[in-house]
Amino acid sequence: MTPGLAYFYGGMVNSRNVISTMLQSFVSMGVISILWIVVGFSLAFGESKGGFIGDPRTFFMFNGVLDGKPWPLAATIPLALFAFFQLKFAIITPALITGSFAERVNFKSYILFIVLFSLFVYSPLAHWTWHPEGFLFKMGVLDFAGGTVVHMSAGWAALAAAIFLKKRKSLTENEVNPPANIPFVLLGTGLLWFGWFGFNAGSAVGAGTLAVSAFATTNIAAAAAGLSWALFDVAKGKKLSALGFCIGAVVGLVAITPAAGFVTIPTSIFIGTVAGIVSNVVAHWKAKSGRIDDTLDVFPCHGVGGMVGMIMTGIFASGAINSVVTADGAAGEGLAFGTTGLFFVHLIALAIVSGFAFGASYLLLVITNAIIPMRVSAEEERVGLDVSQHDEVLMEA
Amino acid sequence: MNRKAYVPLIILLAVSFLAVFMPAVPKSIITEGLNGGDIAWMLTATAFV
Numbered sequence: 551m552t553p554g555l556a557y558f559y560g561g562m563v564n565s566r567n568v569i570s571t572m573l574q575s576f577v578s579m580g581v582i583s584i585l586w587i588v589v590g591f592s593l594a595f596g597e598s599k600g601g602f603i604g605d606p607r608t609f610f611m612f613n614g615v616l617d618g619k620p621w622p623l624a625a626t627i628p629l630a631l632f633a634f635f636q637l638k639f640a641i642i643t644p645a646l647i648t649g650s651f652a653e654r655v656n657f658k659s660y661i662l663f664i665v666l667f668s669l670f671v672y673s674p675l676a677h678w679t680w681h682p683e684g685f686l687f688k689m690g691v692l693d694f695a696g697g698t699v700v701h702m703s704a705g706w707a708a709l710a711a712a713i714f715l716k717k718r719k720s721l722t723e724n725e726v727n728p729p730a731n732i733p734f735v736l737l738g739t740g741l742l743w744f745g746w747f748g749f750n751a752g753s754a755v756g757a758g759t760l761a762v763s764a765f766a767t768t769n770i771a772a773a774a775a776g777l778s779w780a781l782f783d784v785a786k787g788k789k790l791s792a793l794g795f796c797i798g799a800v801v802g803l804v805a806i807t808p809a810a811g812f813v814t815i816p817t818s819i820f821i822g823t824v825a826g827i828v829s830n831v832v833a834h835w836k837a838k839s840g841r842i843d844d845t846l847d848v849f850p851c852h853g854v855g856g857m858v859g860m861i862m863t864g865i866f867a868s869g870a871i872n873s874v875v876t877a878d879g880a881a882g883e884g885l886a887f888g889t890t891g892l893f894f895v896h897l898i899a900l901a902i903v904s905g906f907a908f909g910a911s912y913l914l915l916v917i918t919n920a921i922i923p924m925r926v927s928a929e930e931e932r933v934g935l936d937v938s939q940h941d942e943v944l945m946e947a
Numbered sequence: 948m949n950r951k952a953y954v955p956l957i958i959l960l961a962v963s964f965l966a967v968f969m970p971a972v973p974k975s976i977i978t979e980g981l982n983g984g985d986i987a988w989m990l991t992a993t994a995f996v
Contacts, residue, residue: 551996588962611965617973626982627989635989638996661955748995757988 551749552579552642554741558800559649561734562793562846564720564727566934567653568734568944574660578645581661582668586637587612593673594636595621598683603674609633622682624755635752636676643672643700649846650708651715651924653727654931657939659922666914667707671907675699690881690892691899692867692874694764695753697808697859698903705853706904707911708844714915715924717843719931730944732792739796743772746803750810763871764810767818768803771810774822775802779830786834794830797851801829804855805862812867812875812884821866825858857900864896 556575563571582590589606596608609615618629644664648655676699678686686698693699720727729735750768754761779798780790788794805825806818813821833850836842844850867884869876875883881892918924925931930938937943 584959584962588965611969611971613969613971616971617975617977619977620980624989625980626985628977628981628986631986631989631993635993635996638993642996745995748992752989752992752996755989756982756985761988 551638551742551745552576552645554738554745555642555645556738557734558738558742558796559652559846561731561736561738562649562729563652564934565730565944566936568730568936569942570657570935570939571648571652573940574648574655574657575645577661578641578664581664582641582644583637585665585668586633586640590640590668590673591615591633591636593669594640594676595633595681598677598681601681601683601685601688602677604677604681623680626756632755635755639696639700639749640668640672640676643696643704644668646701646704646848646852647708647711649848650712650844652845653720653935654715654718654845654925655935656922656924656926657935659918659924662922663914663918663924666918667911670914671703671707671910672699675703675903675907686899686902688879689899690879690895692812692863692881692892692896693808693860694811694863695750695807697804697856697863698899701804701807701852701856702860702900702903703907703911705849705851705856706907708848709842709853710908710912711915712842712844712849714912714919715843718845719928721843729793735796736792739799742800743769743803746772746807750807754811760811760872763815766815767806767810767813767821770815771806771818771822771825772799772802774819775799775805775826775829776822778823778826782827782830797833797847798826798830801825801851801855804852805859808856808859809863809866812863812872814866814868814871817862817866821859821862824862825855828858829854853904857904860896860900861893864893867892 552575556572560568560572592606592609593604596604615630615633620629621632624632644667678684679693679699746768747765751761751765754764776795776799780795783794784790802822802825805821829850832854833847865885867875869883881895882889885893
């Protein structure tokens with residue numbers, strides 16, 4: 551998925567920033583992989599400290615992972631495999647943020663930021679939501695594959711980053727910067743769509759009917775959202791664009807992520823359709839207001855898409871699809887089944903996660919900026935990050 | 948020469964040396980209760996993501 555994200559974002563930025571934008575995703579695979587082995591997995595899934603964070607000593611340097619007991623919620627696979635599946639989520643989350651500060655971020659400061667983000671935002675959120683002792687888990691929050699942990703956290707961090715780094719020079723000077731390569735966006739969308747089957751159906755942590763159900767809802771939600779975004783554009787008088795369909799499909803994938811293993815397959819049509827329209831409206835409103843320069847609409851897609859998914863899970867989660875929904879200690883089925891508990895738990899979780907992800911990310915941006923300035927100079931921005939940060943060009947003239 | 952430029956490399960080297968002294972050698976591999984089909988699917992899913 552992460553290379554797919556590189557193509558998705560790389561195709562949307564202007565031609566002077568393609569390599570840097572793509573490399574931001576790839577370098578996340580390098581940095582977060584090492585960090586996860588050293589301490590990241592422990593912070594997320596180590597022995598719980600009050601439901602807020604894992605003990606960093608539990609699996610320090612992956613000690614006890616290869617010979618550890620299987621994770622309680624993934625009893626039929628080795629702990630090491632569970633740890634590596636989770637690593638892939640930890641990698642893509644900071645990479646998702648890169649779309650918000652594209653075309654103006656200092657690459658070195660970006661690396662420092664993703665280290666801090668992974669340690670102090672991602673790992674705690676994963677612990678709260680997916681560790682059996684995590685406080686959101688105990689509240690009964692249902693997040694099948696990362697609607698809160700991955701997408702809402704990335705979306706809110708992206709909004710914080712867009713506000714903190716302020717607008718691109720090209721935007722303030724009304725310069726036209728067309729996307730560098732639309733086929734890259736199509737290729738990236740295809741890779742993301744394909745990879746998302748592992749993301750969501752893999753979150754069943756077994757080869758059973760739940761994985762099949764999650765696989766199906768994932769595909770259908772992406773299809774519905776791609777169509778709803780594109781057709782909403784057409785209804786507003788725009789042409790049906792490749793960019794619109796691709797962004798819509800990704801929004802659908804985001805929105806179904808928390809719900810994939812809890813809702814019926816037809817319900818995923820509704821979730822995808824609503825998410826596509828809501829995110830389209832937010833992205834359009836943001837562009838029209840012109841106050842926040844979230845370069846590639848990360849907040850409307852991942853933040854808003856993730857929140858829509860959380861709310862939809864609170865409405866449509868069914869015990870017939872996944873017995874976890876009605877197990878002892880669970881918050882019960884969704885609003886559509888006549889119970890309100892899960893819906894209100896999700897609203898509370900949504901507020902907590904949003905506040906924490908935005909506030910903590912903003913603080914980390916301030917700290918990072920104090921160590922290494924996050925924004926490149928005006929001249930570096932003008933020549934583009936490919937040359938100014940890497941001495942590389944997309945194509946020789 | 949910019950000394951600060953060495954900091955990330957030094958951190959990576961430190962982690963590399965730490966890995967040599969903390970190799971996490973397993974005492975015994977647990978296989979009881981594991982399912983080959985689930986493992987195959989999860990390896991595939993992990994590669995997808």
